[in-house]
Amino acid sequence: MTIASELKGEYGVALLHDPLLNKGTSFTEAERDMLGLRGLLPPKVTTMEQQSARVINNVRRQPTDLDKYSYLISLQERNATLFYRIVVDHLFELMPIIYTPTVGLACQKYALIFRRPQGLFISYRDKGRIAQALRNWPNDDVRMIVVTDGERILGLGDLGACGMGIPVGKLSLYTACAGVAPSQCLPVMLDVGTNNKALREDPLYIGVGEERLRGPAYDEFVHEFVEAVQEVFPKACIQFEDFGNTNAFRLLHKYRDKVCTFNDDIQGTAGVTLAGLIASLRLTGGTLADKKFLFLGAGEAGVGIADLIVRALMAEGVSEAVARQQCWLVDSQGLVVKSRTDLAEHKIPYAHDHAPVPDLLAAVEALKPTALVGVSGQPQTFTEPIVKAMGRINERPVILALSNPTSKAECTAEQAYTWTDGRAIFASGSPFPPFELNGKTHVSGQGNNSYVFPGVGLGVIASSARHVTEEMFFVAAKTLASLVTEDDLKTGCLYPDLQRIREVSSHIAAAVVENAIETGLAGIPRPRDLLAHVRRHMWEPKYKDYV
Ligand code: NAD
Numbered sequence: 001m002t003i004a005s006e007l008k009g010e011y012g013v014a015l016l017h018d019p020l021l022n023k024g025t026s027f028t029e030a031e032r033d034m035l036g037l038r039g040l041l042p043p044k045v046t047t048m049e050q051q052s053a054r055v056i057n058n059v060r061r062q063p064t065d066l067d068k069y070s071y072l073i074s075l076q077e078r079n080a081t082l083f084y085r086i087v088v089d090h091l092f093e094l095m096p097i098i099y100t101p102t103v104g105l106a107c108q109k110y111a112l113i114f115r116r117p118q119g120l121f122i123s124y125r126d127k128g129r130i131a132q133a134l135r136n137w138p139n140d141d142v143r144m145i146v147v148t149d150g151e152r153i154l155g156l157g158d159l160g161a162c163g164m165g166i167p168v169g170k171l172s173l174y175t176a177c178a179g180v181a182p183s184q185c186l187p188v189m190l191d192v193g194t195n196n197k198a199l200r201e202d203p204l205y206i207g208v209g210e211e212r213l214r215g216p217a218y219d220e221f222v223h224e225f226v227e228a229v230q231e232v233f234p235k236a237c238i239q240f241e242d243f244g245n246t247n248a249f250r251l252l253h254k255y256r257d258k259v260c261t262f263n264d265d266i267q268g269t270a271g272v273t274l275a276g277l278i279a280s281l282r283l284t285g286g287t288l289a290d291k292k293f294l295f296l297g298a299g300e301a302g303v304g305i306a307d308l309i310v311r312a313l314m315a316e317g318v319s320e321a322v323a324r325q326q327c328w329l330v331d332s333q334g335l336v337v338k339s340r341t342d343l344a345e346h347k348i349p350y351a352h353d354h355a356p357v358p359d360l361l362a363a364v365e366a367l368k369p370t371a372l373v374g375v376s377g378q379p380q381t382f383t384e385p386i387v388k389a390m391g392r393i394n395e396r397p398v399i400l401a402l403s404n405p406t407s408k409a410e411c412t413a414e415q416a417y418t419w420t421d422g423r424a425i426f427a428s429g430s431p432f433p434p435f436e437l438n439g440k441t442h443v444s445g446q447g448n449n450s451y452v453f454p455g456v457g458l459g460v461i462a463s464s465a466r467h468v469t470e471e472m473f474f475v476a477a478k479t480l481a482s483l484v485t486e487d488d489l490k491t492g493c494l495y496p497d498l499q500r501i502r503e504v505s506s507h508i509a510a511a512v513v514e515n516a517i518e519t520g521l522a523g524i525p526r527p528r529d530l531l532a533h534v535r536r537h538m539w540e541p542k543y544k545d546y547v
Contacts, residue, residue, distance in 0.1 A: 012036030019080040020139075020183055023543045026051060034547045048085060048543055055086050059094070065102045070113050072098055073106075076172070077116050080182045084541035087176045092498050095173075099450060101405030101430045103169040104154045110162035111204045118168045119187025121161060123208050124221050131228040142233040143184040143461045146170045147225070149192050151212070151244035152265075152300075155377030155408035158244075160194025161207025166242050170264070170453070178454030178505035179538025180461060186236070190225060192218060218247070226255060237460050237468065239264050239453065245299045249346045260460065262468040266304030268449035268456070269375070269402070271473040273305045274312055275480035276400060276447050276494040277371060280425050283489060284370070284396045289316050291326065294369035296360050296410060297376030298329035298336055301402065303346045305373060311474055324349055328367055331376075334358045335366075364389045371398035374410030378403070382411035384419050391420035402429040402447050413444040427494050434491075445488075445495035452476050455505035459512025462537045464523030471519070472512045479511040480504065502538070509534040 012035055016022050023031075025046045032038045055075060062068040072094065076083040087094050096102060106113060122133050150163025167187030174180040192213040194200060200209045213221060229236055238261040240251055252263045262268070281287065293309060295302040306327040313323035329336040329350045335357035336347050343351055357363045364372070364386055372390055374382055382401060390397035397420060401410040406428075413432035416424040422437045427447035434443045456476050460468055483496045483504050496504050510530040516522035527533035 010036075012038075012040050016040060019077055019083075022079045022081075023048075024051060024079050024082065026543055028545075028547075031546045048082065051082055052085055052089065055082065056090060059086070059097075065097055066105050066109065066113070068097045069102045069106045073113075073118075073168075074115065077118065081541050081543055084172075084175055084182070087172065088502070088541055091176065091501060095176075095450070095498065096431055098172050098176075099169045100154060100448065101407070103165050104156055104405035104407075106169075107153050107159050107162050107165040108156065110159070110165055111202065111206045114206055119164060119171075119189065121164065121189045121191055121207075122225065123191035124193070124213050124217075125208065127221055127224060130224050131231055134228050134232040137186060139183045139186070141184055142186045142236045144171065144174055144180055144239065144457050145186045145188055145229060145233070145236050146174075146239045146241050146264075147188040147190060148241045149190045149222075149243055149247070150194065150207075151242070151247070153242050154404040156405070158194050158196040158199075158212075160196055160199050160205070161189055161191045162199070162205075163242060164189040170239070170241060173450050174454045174457055175539065176454075177450060177501045178458040178509065179502060179540065180454070180458055181539035184461070186233070188225075190222065192221065222247075222251060226259060226261075230259060235464065237261065237457060237465075239457070241265065245346070246344070248300050249303075256469075257467060260465060260467055262456070262473075263300070263304075264449055264453045265300040267308075267468075267470065267473045268453040269301045270304040270308035271452035271456070271477045272447055272449045272480065272495075273301075273373065273400065273402065274308045274474070274477035275451065275484075276427050276445065277309070277398065278312070278477065278481035279484040279489065279494045280371070280396075280398050282484075283425055283492075284394075284398065287316060288313055289318050289326075291370040292367060293327045293371050293373060294360075294363060294367055295327070295329045295373045295375060296378070296381055297374065297403070298331040298347045298350070299375065301375035302329055302373070303350070305375070306350055308470065308473060308477065311470060312477070315474070325352060328352065328363065328369070330357075330360050330363050335363045361386050361389065364393070368393045370394055371400065374399075374401040374403055376403060376410065377408050378410065379408045380411065382416070384415070387411060387416060387419040387424070391423060394423075396423055396425050398425045400427050400447050402427075404429040404448075406430040406432070413442065416444075417442050425492060425494065441491065443488075443491035443493045445493040446498070447495065451480055451495055451501070451504065452508065454501075455479075455508025456512055458505055458534060458537060459509035459516070462509055462524075462534045463513040463516035463521075465512070465516040465521045466523065467521055469515075469519065469521070472515050475511040475515045476508045479508050483507060506531060506534050506538065509537075 146167035153159040171185040193210040310323040416426040427445040
């Protein structure tokens with residue numbers, strides 16, 4: 001006798017409505033009998049391969065990327081295993097749909113396409129009851145939480161509660177790219193209102209239609225959330241995502257040494273960018289210590305990357321003061337220099353002694369950087385004169401246009417290659433197709449933190465690390481750079497082929513586990529084989545047999 005014989009009729013329906021258990025038409029004859037499914041499904045039992053073929057065909061028939069997104073999300077809500085099978089098998093094709101750039105569009109239209117909550121919406125009206133809200137989540141073993149307050153969604157600004165698409169998308173990548181089990185993932189939207197007037201006035205807006213909470217009331221609300229997570233999901237790591245930059249830096253500094261947390265915009269971006277810069281040395285020659293980095297954008301991404309470069313330079317024996325001198329930032333008011341009186345605290349370590357410089361072109365001419373990093377969210381700001389100047393100053397200029405989504409990229413791949421006669425070493429935050437110039441095909445890499453955060457998160461889970469440190473992102477960057485092959489570099493690509501992402505993530509995770517053990521932060525003894533240990537934690541999108 002099995003549990004199945006005790007099942008009531010509703011169980012079959014409940015099973016079909018549970019995305020983590022549902023197999024759709026793949027339930028076998030025996031399962032249909034045992035689980036109360038007889039008659040609830042069309043008679044033909046199909047294999048997962050047949051289901052996958054049908055689904056990818058349906059995805060491709062959708063007229064727009066947003067339709068593809070909606071189709072895939074409804075599949076995820078119905079049958080998560082099949083969703084991840086499709087995404088893993090067609091990652092290169094589908095990542096731009098479930099993540100940047102399409103997820104940006106999806107957030108902008110979130111109120112229209114919203115069907116089912118895929119995570120928790122916790123509004124400040126829930127203050128005092130946040131632990132209760134967390135307990136309403138159906139899965140107990142939550143290990144990775146991605147939380148946003150929707151204030152700075154990609155480069156699109158304040159999208160309030162519609163920013164929920166980002167935690168959902170990021171956690172999909174944790175599962176697809178690193179095998180973190182979907183049942184261990186929890187997307188959270190902290191709804192503190194929005195300063196986006198158009199949203200507030202939109203009758204279809206799904207969030208709290210009031211101005212953003214600020215000051216001590218905001219801090220208390222976030223604090224209650226962080227404490228509630230410790231109480232309800234004590235093994236969970238909290239990834240702060242797409243917060244506005246005053247809150248992002250403050251919250252990171254407040255919590256990084258107290259709970260298991262990191263900020264992907266600051267630290268994950270830094271990891272992937274440093275990896276690209278390390279890989280670029282194999283094309284340019286030299287070491288990081290003899291390079292100069294100029295950033296357009298002095299926010300979370302810019303300062304986060306600069307901080308990690310400083311750490312990498314210090315590991316090469318450069319003093320902190322000299323290392324900082326190699327990183328220069330330009331913000332909307334021009335070059336960040338000491339004499340400026342308008343600088344936010346996070347920019348001050350990079351405010352060097354220099355005469356004021358009004359714009360990026362003048363800064364390129366004055367500083368002669370070897371690499372230009374775009375993290376401003378301002379499209380087409382790497383203009384032809386700027387890119388050409390980089391090409392004049394450097395034999396192989398490194399140009400990273402990292403702003404997302406594609407519509408916000410500082411320049412396109414085509415522009416970077418054309419304006420430098422194909423000499424640019426280029427990567428972008430959102431993908432660009434390969435570009436052919438004078439008979440040579442240039443494949444630009446996607447300098448996107450999705451190469452780093454899934455592996456770091458998996459490593460944190462697999463080591464039960466108490467904290468997530470800067471050094472973990474440094475080892476992640478070195479590991480990622482070491483996985484770039486000569487073939488990748490030959491086409492100009494600074495990152496490994498996306499199809500290898502699960503392998504890449506497992507290596508990053510193993511490096512993070514090793515680091516956690518060495519630094520005394522791990523909650524486990526040292527495993528004999530780090531990689532095998534990590535792989536045992538990786539969930540595979542395969543159906544389980546119920547009978
Ligand atoms: P942020 O708001 O913290 O910082 C933006 C910075 O750009 C600010 O310093 C601002 O002063 C500056 N800026 C704005 N307008 C400018 C102008 N006209 N000229 C020069 N500087 C200007 O945002 P962030 O988190 O740093 O993100 C910035 C961009 O980077 C976004 O588009 C985001 O999508 C992208 N990003 C990409 C990745 C990736 O993995 N590729 C990761 C994180 C962020």
